[in-house]
Amino acid sequence: MLLIRSSVGRKIIMAVTGQLMVLFVILHVAGNMTIYFDLINAYAEKLHAFPPIVWSYRIIMITVVLTHIVFGLILKIENLLSNPHGYVIKQSIRKTFASETMIWSGAFIALFIVYHLFHFTVQSINPELSARLNTDAMGRPDVMNMLVGNFQIASIGLFYVSGMIALLLHLSHGVQSSFQTLGLNSEKSIPIIVKAGKLAAFLIFVAYVSIPILIMVGLMDL
Amino acid sequence: MDLSLFVWRQQAPDVQGEMVAYSAKGISEDMSFLEMLDVVNEGLISNGEVPIAFDHDCREGICGTCSQVINGVPHGPMERTTVCQLHMRNFKDGDTIFIEPLRAKAFPILKDLIVDRGALDRIIQEGGYISVHTGGVPDANSVLISRKDAETAMDASECIGCGACVAACPNGSAMLFTASKVSHLAALPQGKIEADQRVRSMTNAMKKEQFGNCSNHYECNAVCPKGVKISFIAKLNREFIKSMISGDSSD
Amino acid sequence: MINGKCPPGPLEEKWEKHKDGLMLVNPANKRRYRIIVVGAGLAGASAASTLGELGYNVEAFCFQDSPRRGHSIAAQGGINAAKNYPNDGDSIFRLFYDTIKGGDFRSREANVYRLASISNNIIDQCVAQGVPFARDYAGYLDNRSFGGAQVSRTFYARGQTGQQLLIGAYSALSRQIKSGTVRFFPRTEMLDLVVVDGSAKGIIYRDLVSGKIASRAADAVCLCTGGYANVYFLSTNAMGSNVTAAFRAYKRGALFANPCYTQIHPTCVPVTGDHQSKLTLMSESLRNDGRVWVPVVKGDERLPRDISEDERDYFLERRYPGFGNLTPRDIASRAAKDACDKGYGVGPGGRGVFLDFAEAIGRLGEAEVRRRYGNLFDMYQKITGEDAYERPMRIYPAPHYTMGGLWVDYNLESNIKGLFVLGEANFSDHGANRLGASALMQGLADGYFIIPYTIADHLARIKPGVVSTDHEAFVGSVKETNERVEKLLSINGKRSVTDYHRDLGAIMWDLVGMERSEDGLNEAIKKIRALRNEFWDNVKITGEPDELNQELEKAGRVADFLEFGELMALDALERKESCGGHFRSEYQTVDGEALRDDSNYAHVSAWEYKGTDKRPFLHSEPLEFENVDLVMRSYK
Numbered sequence A: 001m002l003l004i005r006s007s008v009g010r011k012i013i014m015a016v017t018g019q020l021m022v023l024f025v026i027l028h029v030a031g032n033m034t035i036y037f038d039l040i041n042a043y044a045e046k047l048h049a050f051p052p053i054v055w056s057y058r059i060i061m062i063t064v065v066l067t068h069i070v071f072g073l074i075l076k077i078e079n080l081l082s083n084p085h086g087y088v089i090k091q092s093i094r095k096t097f098a099s100e101t102m103i104w105s106g107a108f109i110a111l112f113i114v115y116h117l118f119h120f121t122v123q124s125i126n127p128e129l130s131a132r133l134n135t136d137a138m139g140r141p142d143v144m145n146m147l148v149g150n151f152q153i154a155s156i157g158l159f160y161v162s163g164m165i166a167l168l169l170h171l172s173h174g175v176q177s178s179f180q181t182l183g184l185n186s187e188k189s190i191p192i193i194v195k196a197g198k199l200a201a202f203l204i205f206v207a208y209v210s211i212p213i214l215i216m217v218g219l220m221d222l
Numbered sequence B: 001m002d003l004s005l006f007v008w009r010q011q012a013p014d015v016q017g018e019m020v021a022y023s024a025k026g027i028s029e030d031m032s033f034l035e036m037l038d039v040v041n042e043g044l045i046s047n048g049e050v051p052i053a054f055d056h057d058c059r060e061g062i063c064g065t066c067s068q069v070i071n072g073v074p075h076g077p078m079e080r081t082t083v084c085q086l087h088m089r090n091f092k093d094g095d096t097i098f099i100e101p102l103r104a105k106a107f108p109i110l111k112d113l114i115v116d117r118g119a120l121d122r123i124i125q126e127g128g129y130i131s132v133h134t135g136g137v138p139d140a141n142s143v144l145i146s147r148k149d150a151e152t153a154m155d156a157s158e159c160i161g162c163g164a165c166v167a168a169c170p171n172g173s174a175m176l177f178t179a180s181k182v183s184h185l186a187a188l189p190q191g192k193i194e195a196d197q198r199v200r201s202m203t204n205a206m207k208k209e210q211f212g213n214c215s216n217h218y219e220c221n222a223v224c225p226k227g228v229k230i231s232f233i234a235k236l237n238r239e240f241i242k243s244m245i246s247g248d249s250s251d
Numbered sequence C: 001m002i003n004g005k006c007p008p009g010p011l012e013e014k015w016e017k018h019k020d021g022l023m024l025v026n027p028a029n030k031r032r033y034r035i036i037v038v039g040a041g042l043a044g045a046s047a048a049s050t051l052g053e054l055g056y057n058v059e060a061f062c063f064q065d066s067p068r069r070g071h072s073i074a075a076q077g078g079i080n081a082a083k084n085y086p087n088d089g090d091s092i093f094r095l096f097y098d099t100i101k102g103g104d105f106r107s108r109e110a111n112v113y114r115l116a117s118i119s120n121n122i123i124d125q126c127v128a129q130g131v132p133f134a135r136d137y138a139g140y141l142d143n144r145s146f147g148g149a150q151v152s153r154t155f156y157a158r159g160q161t162g163q164q165l166l167i168g169a170y171s172a173l174s175r176q177i178k179s180g181t182v183r184f185f186p187r188t189e190m191l192d193l194v195v196v197d198g199s200a201k202g203i204i205y206r207d208l209v210s211g212k213i214a215s216r217a218a219d220a221v222c223l224c225t226g227g228y229a230n231v232y233f234l235s236t237n238a239m240g241s242n243v244t245a246a247f248r249a250y251k252r253g254a255l256f257a258n259p260c261y262t263q264i265h266p267t268c269v270p271v272t273g274d275h276q277s278k279l280t281l282m283s284e285s286l287r288n289d290g291r292v293w294v295p296v297v298k299g300d301e302r303l304p305r306d307i308s309e310d311e312r313d314y315f316l317e318r319r320y321p322g323f324g325n326l327t328p329r330d331i332a333s334r335a336a337k338d339a340c341d342k343g344y345g346v347g348p349g350g351r352g353v354f355l356d357f358a359e360a361i362g363r364l365g366e367a368e369v370r371r372r373y374g375n376l377f378d379m380y381q382k383i384t385g386e387d388a389y390e391r392p393m394r395i396y397p398a399p400h401y402t403m404g405g406l407w408v409d410y411n412l413e414s415n416i417k418g419l420f421v422l423g424e425a426n427f428s429d430h431g432a433n434r435l436g437a438s439a440l441m442q443g444l445a446d447g448y449f450i451i452p453y454t455i456a457d458h459l460a461r462i463k464p465g466v467v468s469t470d471h472e473a474f475v476g477s478v479k480e481t482n483e484r485v486e487k488l489l490s491i492n493g494k495r496s497v498t499d500y501h502r503d504l505g506a507i508m509w510d511l512v513g514m515e516r517s518e519d520g521l522n523e524a525i526k527k528i529r530a531l532r533n534e535f536w537d538n539v540k541i542t543g544e545p546d547e548l549n550q551e552l553e554k555a556g557r558v559a560d561f562l563e564f565g566e567l568m569a570l571d572a573l574e575r576k577e578s579c580g581g582h583f584r585s586e587y588q589t590v591d592g593e594a595l596r597d598d599s600n601y602a603h604v605s606a607w608e609y610k611g612t613d614k615r616p617f618l619h620s621e622p623l624e625f626e627n628v629d630l631v632m633r634s635y636k
């Protein structure tokens, strides 16, 4: 199929899956923000109320993530092969650290996601803090307790923060890049989209890290 | 002024090359970069050595033949300027200058600073044209083209086919080059008819010729001597998506 | 006496009638005929693509790495056509008349009329190919006036008309390469023409990457190899532009016509020193708003803005009040050189005159001047480091175009059967001087619309593929070419090829340049001979024959220029009149204008090679004018 075989088609796959994941991280962070209104346990319960929906969306997300990873790897390998002889001296003018390290920030995010799933979804890491095993006063799984308990462990908190930094890097290039790949821009809007993409990445980053950081510095407690 | 040069010397395609040091003495600031190399070469010849081979022809920035990577930047430090139009007043006495060929998998080195850019021609052969017969065409004014479209087409077709974009791209991608041609023709009513087929076969050719994929690093535009815009890459992407939606999918 | 074979009948009907009389090749047979096209500028690319599309088996060659780089790409100004879109009174006849008058009545009426009538088809063709010509706000094609023409008939694509036209032809060519009708050989240089029984049957070429000398046989050969202005060393042509292909054909018997007709363009960036490798043209359009002047005091080295109005000599406005700064190229160039020769020149070595925009900036505002000429001002700044908004540009004339070339008849066929010559390489349509924006027109007319008809008439009369590269003419020529290469490499003298080229250029510029005299020309011939002998004794070329060797390439070209320069001087000596780009100091009016001699020199001079160091034989083709009066050009 053209989409899969063509260089541009593959990029389009990256951009579409990337944008779906961006959508996901935005929804997810919005959900996480309920923590500030002390509604996170309620939110988590609602979210899991209807298993068929949960599972179909999970299957979609798994496909999206795997597709993104597989094509990301293919593209990266092809790109390495297309420029095998390095320069003795090479100066870059416009490419950024973020654009150059997409594969590494991506790989780190992948690692993060795996850990994160065992951590907060399967809850097999630090089971004593598991939300499933500990319920709150209203009998709901105590997500709040799980988060606070875990992020009080510095190494975990720091790992999350670094995961978010990887995400920041990935999105600061990825968001605007996906607009370019999908042709959703123009000469005039490119600079705006580039800035907006970085801003979006930054806002997402701040929203996410606020939780572990506030907990780590002790500003948020049970 | 006096300069020290490090120049990539490679005798033939499959011989190992290396950077060789030369000194360029008594260089005038009115010289072009290539005239500076001419001086170095005259010195080599009088010593019985083989001069540095480099591609050039028009020496006025339009034929796209000249192609060197100077201190790590294709066409050197001056924006929107080909090597042949780069003048020595942009350098200082005592500078060290590194000169390398355009490097990419799709551009095998033939000798010293000369590479084979035939792959770019082969991309054009896959559809970088409007299939018109000679003769039998309508009067030039029978199809009106808005000034805006004509200007867009012109912006895109300013590309001189130098290959600097490929050499600068961390992925060795010919996306800017290909996009310039796709955009030029897609902007015109005459070119729209074959647009679907064109964008597919040209991007396929790009892959077949072992150019990399575009990851939107935008280095290409930064070194392009004609300032071909990256919005043309977006335009190519749009054309591609359009062709997937409207064209027949057998490609 | 030679015959251009111009068809009889009324001017307007000549070409149509002639076409009807030409033989055709059966479509099924076309692919059995092989045609070689050498050169991929406008003429070559348009010819190769059109012939390929018709179904012939075409093989095309150029020395650049891609057919998109022929020197046609450098043309800035535009291309003429008699469309009369602006409704300002243009017509085919008027374009014809302007071109023949501009050429100082030294070209064939029939050819020039055909060129003018085809001009319109060219624009249609190029638009259909996607050439992005400038348009007005309503979407119609825009025109400008150019080169002093009184009507607006020039079509243009920003300052890159040649580039855009060439890309159009190149894309048509690419399409044929893809479809297999054209096989393209980039980085090859034609080094000899193979003639068998008076017919062109193939070429010998060097593969510039491997260094191998090889040959290809064909049923016809088209030379589209451009002009020879590089005989002057410094010119506006590309570094690789050369006379080799045409000259070697001449040595195989093709007549060389009017070699002395060269065009010196007035608005080029002046030379800065010995290192200079080429000169850059600044578009003629600058003269629409710039005023040309020199200081009235010799060697005045003050800054131009410190020189007051009454200390300036606007010499074009003074000498040619009628046309002022817009006098034709040959006249403007000579006037500038004259001022510098007398010691009034400005800039390094006094080789320059001012082209001043202060008045235009005052009248139009800097923004408008920037809009009109911004890209040229930028280019000037890159080259000179000077800001022309602040201080006047310096310009100086430079060799630019060569009207002379291989002799061809009305069918573009040389006196050697099956050898066709197109574009700047032939002598045909511009007489003694070419008007701006008409070379592009000619190259494309030849390639798209003339050769497809006339070559068929040649091919239909012969059997395809009778001669192969086994033929002794090929074998012999390959051997000779190899020997020449070996000879060049074995000299191992002291001076580089470029040294010789520079010396030759100086001789040509001083003695066979803008102004020529009998003594000067005789001296030039002597000096060229001496230089040529020295070259063959003392040139130093390093590297090997069987590798990419740019010095060797240059050496072959310079060796030919060293012979060809003499032919130019000889031709200039024989033409005892002044006309167009050829100005003989003995033949001028009292106030220094060119004096044509129509009773003795209304002819084409076509030279036949007679052997090394032997005087070539001069044939002449009389020019008859039935539709125009031979008037004196006057721009007073």
Ligand SMILES: Cc1cc2nc3c(=O)[nH]c(=O)nc-3n(C[C@H](O)[C@H](O)[C@H](O)COP(=O)(O)OP(=O)(O)OC[C@H]3O[C@@H](n4cnc5c(N)ncnc54)[C@H](O)[C@@H]3O)c2cc1C
Pocket: C038, C039, C040, C041, C042, C043, C044, C061, C062, C063, C064, C069, C070, C071, C072, C073, C074, C075, C076, C077, C078, C079, C080, C161, C162, C188, C189, C190, C191, C224, C225, C226, C227, C236, C237, C238, C241, C242, C244, C245, C281, C400, C401, C422, C423, C424, C425, C436, C437, C438, C439, C440, C441, C443
């Ligand atoms: C700076 C400049 C500006 C100009 N501006 C204008 C303008 O505005 N309007 C206008 O009408 N005209 C203009 N002209 C003139 C016009 O551009 C040329 O006369 C015309 O383009 C010549 O086209 P051509 O196809 O005959 O030759 P070229 O374009 O010179 O092509 C020659 C071809 O022959 C090949 N070749 C040569 N020798 C060999 C060989 N031995 N073996 C193999 N290949 C060979 C070359 O590789 C090249 O492909 C300008 C010229 C210059 C230099």
Ligand code: HEM
Pocket: A025, A028, A032, A044, A058, A109, A113, A116, A117, A120, A121, A143, A147, A160, A164, A167, A208, A209, A211, A212
């Ligand atoms: C500090 C930041 C984050 C916090 C506090 C956080 C919190 C959580 C919590 C509590 C859950 C479990 C919800 C539940 O099962 O009840 C969860 C699930 C998940 N998180 Fe995060 N998360 C963070 C960052 C991220 C990031 C950056 C990503 C992706 C890149 C991510 C991807 C996921 C996924 C895929 C799930 C599983 C959803 C499912 O059940 O299907 N998380 N997260």
Ligand code: HEM
Pocket: A011, A014, A015, A017, A018, A019, A021, A022, A025, A065, A068, A069, A072, A073, A075, A076, A102, A103, A105, A106, A107, A109, A110, A113, A170, A171, A173, A174, A175, A177, A178, A179, A181, A182, B213, B214, B215, B216
């Ligand atoms: C799971 C591990 C991930 C890996 C291995 C990965 C890898 C990559 C790589 C290599 C690219 C560059 C592709 C290219 O341009 O050539 C890329 C682009 C992108 N990624 Fe990821 N990524 C991952 C996760 C994510 C996540 C979680 C998001 C969003 C939240 C995301 C969003 C994007 C976007 C938007 C792009 C830009 C697409 C484009 O250029 O058109 N990625 N990814």
Ligand code: SF4
Pocket: B158, B159, B160, B161, B162, B163, B164, B165, B166, B176, B177, B180, B220, B223, B224, B225, B226, B227, B228
């Ligand atoms: S897009 Fe720019 S850099 Fe690339 S080939 Fe064209 S002119 Fe050169």
Ligand code: F3S
Pocket: B168, B169, B170, B171, B172, B173, B174, B175, B176, B213, B214, B215, B216, B217, B218, B219, B220, B221, B230, B233
């Ligand atoms: S630098 Fe390369 S990655 Fe794309 S935007 Fe340019 S082709």
Ligand code: FES
Pocket: B055, B056, B057, B058, B059, B060, B061, B062, B063, B064, B065, B066, B082, B083, B084, B085
């Ligand atoms: S030599 Fe032609 S662009 Fe540089």
